[in-house]
Structures are given as structure tokens and as C-alpha cells.
Amino acid sequence: MAAPYADEIRARFGEAVLPPAGLAVNETLRRILSRRSHRRYADRPVPADLVRLLCLAALSASAKSDFQQASIIEVADPARRAVLAAPFPAMPWIGSAPAFLVFCGDARRLERIGGLRGHDAGNAGLEGFFNATVDAALALQTCILAAESLGLGTCPISVLRNEAALVARVLDLPGKVFPVAGLCLGWPSGGDVGDRLEPGHVSLRLPPSLTLHRDRYDDAALAAEIAGYDQAREQRHPTPRDKQRAPERFGYAEAYGWSEDKARQAAQHEGAGFAPWLRGQGFTFD
Numbered sequence: 652m653a654a655p656y657a658d659e660i661r662a663r664f665g666e667a668v669l670p671p672a673g674l675a676v677n678e679t680l681r682r683i684l685s686r687r688s689h690r691r692y693a694d695r696p697v698p699a700d701l702v703r704l705l706c707l708a709a710l711s712a713s714a715k716s717d718f719q720q721a722s723i724i725e726v727a728d729p730a731r732r733a734v735l736a737a738p739f740p741a742m743p744w745i746g747s748a749p750a751f752l753v754f755c756g757d758a759r760r761l762e763r764i765g766g767l768r769g770h771d772a773g774n775a776g777l778e779g780f781f782n783a784t785v786d787a788a789l790a791l792q793t794c795i796l797a798a799e800s801l802g803l804g805t806c807p808i809s810v811l812r813n814e815a816a817l818v819a820r821v822l823d824l825p826g827k828v829f830p831v832a833g834l835c836l837g838w839p840s841g842g843d844v845g846d847r848l849e850p851g852h853v854s855l856r857l858p859p860s861l862t863l864h865r866d867r868y869d870d871a872a873l874a875a876e877i878a879g880y881d882q883a884r885e886q887r888h889p890t891p892r893d894k895q896r897a898p899e900r901f902g903y904a905e906a907y908g909w910s911e912d913k914a915r916q917a918a919q920h921e922g923a924g925f926a927p928w929l930r931g932q933g934f935t936f937d
């Protein structure tokens with residue numbers, strides 16, 4: 652009998668990672684191992700009741716201290732949706748996905764509850780911001796897995812944060828409520844078009860020798876592991892020369908891989924305006 656999850660683990664982590672032996676196959680785990688984002692959707696609506704159910708599943712995620720600092724906004728109004736999508740023409744799925752949610756960190760509610768109870772529940776520091784962010788992220792991923800369990804495809808959208816002021820205006824976000832990510836939802840259709848993801852495929856993850864540690868952290872082999880990972884990814888899905896990121900700034904590389912792409916991306920310091928915007932929303936990060 653083939654080892655359980657062998658195909659899924661090979662697709663996700665490459666040939667070198669052996670699946671654990673002797674476990675029964677569980678459909679939920681199998682789906683998680685082989686999940687992927689979808690950015691192209693069939694012309695078929697996602698019923699409002701189903702979207703609501705997925706939101707309820709999302710809000711069933713665990714929440715730090717039971718503070719419950721996630722809020723989800725379903726963007727049902729096409730006019731608002733169009734305004735949100737307009738700054739991102741390179742990501743047309745933001746405007747075209749059959750359903751769109753915005754997952755927000757909500758540090759405001761706890762302060763208001765403090766007011767109701769007559770206690771100073773100031774929540775503008777790093778702790779409040781961080782807890783609210785984690786809650787929203789857990790709700791987001793819970794929604795993704797719930798949707799995928801029904802055959803829906805999803806794509807989180809954090810690029811929204813680059814236009815946080817616009818998002819806040821369109822969605823009437825008050826102080827201390829901030830977007831963590833949007834989420835496109837729809838029934839998948841065919842391939843996929845991401846910045847470098849064409850056609851759709853399960854994306855190879857970093858080797859667990861780098862990301863999974865036992866008893867103590869150790870990244871001594873990082874350079875060699877990354878070189879191997881770059882090579883494996885390029886073997887599966889070579890990056891065409893015209894997809895190299897920002898050549899006007901970085902030039903063209905002969906050997907282009909994931910690490911070059913991600914280092915270029917990180918060097919562009921996306922999101923530099925987010926912290927000042929958050930300060931304007933009342934966060935002190937103390």
C-alpha cells in the first residue's frame with residue numbers, strides 16, 4: 652500500500668520529504684495538504700446563505716483570551732466593491748470574484764466594552780494591535796479551509812492594506828479597526844493567474860528542514876537549502892524572463908528563482924504607509 656498522503660506531500664514539499672508511515676488517510680488533512688489559492692472563478696454565484704455560513708465558520712476560530720477581536724465585512728454592494736478593486740488592475744479577481752469579504756482586526760470593540768463596564772480597557776498598544784491581527788488571520792484561514800472543504804476556491808488579498816485609507820473610507824472603518832486581508836470566494840474555473848502563478852498548481856513550500864525545528868531553532872543550512880529549493884521550484888515551473896520582478900531596478904538575472912523574486916519583492920518595502928495610517932487610527936504601538 653502506498654504511504655498515506657505520499658502524493659500530496661511530494662507535490663507540496665518535493666521528493667526528499669518522506670510521508671509519515673502507518674496513518675489512516677483523513678479527507679480533511681488530505682485537502683489541507685493539497686490546497687491552493689484560486690484566482691479564476693466560474694460565472695456562478697456563491698449563495699448569500701453560504702457566504703454567511705462561511706463567515707460563521709470563520710468566527711468559530713480560536714481567539715486570543717476570548718477577546719474575539721476579528722470583524723468580517725461582506726462587500727455586497729457592487730459600487731463599493733468597484734472602488735476597492737480600482738487601484739489594483741493587475742489583480743482583477745478583487746473585483747470579479749463572486750463574493751468578497753474583508754477580514755479586519757478590531758481593537759475598538761474591547762475599548763468600547765471597557766467603556767460600558769467603566770474600566771479603562773485601553774487597547775491601542777502593540778499587544779492590542781497584535782492580538783486583533785492574529786484573531787483576524789485565524790478567522791481568515793478558517794474561512795479559507797471551510798470554503799475549500801465545499802469545493803470553493805479562495806484568494807486572500809492583503810494588497811488592500813496598501814490603500815488602507817481608501818478601504819476605511821469605503822467600509823466606514825472607525826479608529827482601531829483595520830483591514831488584515833480581503834478574501835475572494837468563488838467556484839474555481841480552470842487555471843490560475845497570479846503574479847507568477849500560471850496555470851494553477853499546488854505551490855512547493857520551503858523544505859521542512861528550514862521551517863520545522865525540533866527542540867531548538869537551527870537555520871545553519873539556510874543557504875544550501877534555499878539554493879535547492881530555488882532549483883526545485885524552477886524545475887517545476889520555470890520563471891519566464893519577462894516575469895522577473897522589477898528589472899528596471901534590479902536588472903535581469905541569469906539564474907532567477909524564488910529567493911531572488913522574494914528578496915526583490917521585500918526590497919520594495921510594500922506597505923510602508925500602513926504604520927503611519929494605523930497611528931492615525933489611534934494605535935500607539937507602546
Ligand SMILES: Cc1cc2nc3c(=O)[nH]c(=O)nc-3n(C[C@H](O)[C@H](O)[C@H](O)COP(=O)(O)O)c2cc1C
Nearest residue numbers: 686687688742806807808809810811832845846854
Ligand atoms: C495574508 C495573505 C495575503 C495575500 N494577499 C494576496 C494578494 O493581495 N493578492 C493575491 O493575488 N494573492 C494574495 N495572497 C495569496 C498568496 O500569494 C498565496 O497564498 C501564496 O502564493 C501561496 O500559494 P497557495 O495559497 O496557492 O499555496 C495572500 C495570501 C495571504 C496568506
